Amino acid sequence: MPEPLLELRGLRKRFGGLTVTDDVSLTVLPGEIHAVIGPNGAGKTTLIHQISGTLRPDEGEVVFAGQRVTDWSFPRRARAGLARSFQITCIVPGFTALENVALAVQARSGSSFRFFRPAHLEARLNEAARAALEGVGLGHRAGVVAGSMSHGEKRQLELAVALAMEPRLLLLDEPLAGAGPEETERLVALLRSLRQRYGILLVEHDMGAVFALADRVSVLVYGRVVITGTVEEIRSHPEVRSAYLGEDEMA
Numbered sequence: 001m002p003e004p005l006l007e008l009r010g011l012r013k014r015f016g017g018l019t020v021t022d023d024v025s026l027t028v029l030p031g032e033i034h035a036v037i038g039p040n041g042a043g044k045t046t047l048i049h050q051i052s053g054t055l056r057p058d059e060g061e062v063v064f065a066g067q068r069v070t071d072w073s074f075p076r077r078a079r080a081g082l083a084r085s086f087q088i089t090c091i092v093p094g095f096t097a098l099e100n101v102a103l104a105v106q107a108r109s110g111s112s113f114r115f116f117r118p119a120h121l122e123a124r125l126n127e128a129a130r131a132a133l134e135g136v137g138l139g140h141r142a143g144v145v146a147g148s149m150s151h152g153e154k155r156q157l158e159l160a161v162a163l164a165m166e167p168r169l170l171l172l173d174e175p176l177a178g179a180g181p182e183e184t185e186r187l188v189a190l191l192r193s194l195r196q197r198y199g200i201l202l203v204e205h206d207m208g209a210v211f212a213l214a215d216r217v218s219v220l221v222y223g224r225v226v227i228t229g230t231v232e233e234i235r236s237h238p239e240v241r242s243a244y245l246g247e248d249e250m251a
């Protein structure tokens, strides 16, 4: 078994009297897609926040690439290769796709935002941004203003922004939300193509996509992991079938 890229050890988070993350332990291996599923309010997004560093757990540890990062800030984790794909709201609608990704490349390279840059730097920035766009199948849309793109394309762009940060692990919170059937198909193919290069922790409600993509699945209920297993194990688990997913989604 390879060394996990991400390891959560006994994470616990309370909001007032409510325990939203309850002793969660799981791993993501290099090249693995580990999906976290569960009913609304189960604590999936709160878990992602604790991994990315926007929320501190009350107890437990987050270990990334062998380092204990529990006390690290969000930017420090991002620089170390833990990239969270943000909701579309992080995209600047008036900028082109290329400009949006170039901003992320610049953030990654640590230089401050400057409107007037030497031409050779600008060329390097654009080259890296273009490569990230190619990686998500948006190379031909580089010059298009983000605000005029389709929902699915914005999702692809959001992924390109995350990839521009040169991550080792991608945290994806409902990447298929709001996508139509064709867009979903395209995005699932894209995520599948990324899996070998990155570890992926995927939170997603679309069970068809989860079962098509995931190497392992953890089911979260009231903040607790009730089972972690392969897609087949999850599909055939009687409690999961009846209580958490709905029979129709398992067909």
Ligand SMILES: Nc1ncnc2c1ncn2[C@@H]1O[C@H](COP(=O)(O)OP(=O)(O)OP(=O)(O)O)[C@@H](O)[C@H]1O
Pocket (backbone or CB within 6 Å): 015, 020, 038, 039, 040, 041, 042, 043, 044, 045, 046, 047
């Ligand atoms: N900052 C907060 N303060 C208090 N309660 C919170 C806070 N954030 C989340 N919660 C509560 O924690 C629980 C888990 O929320 P969370 O958004 O993590 O669930 P989820 O599994 O992502 O849900 P969904 O599938 O609907 O997105 C919910 O009951 C929510 O109301």
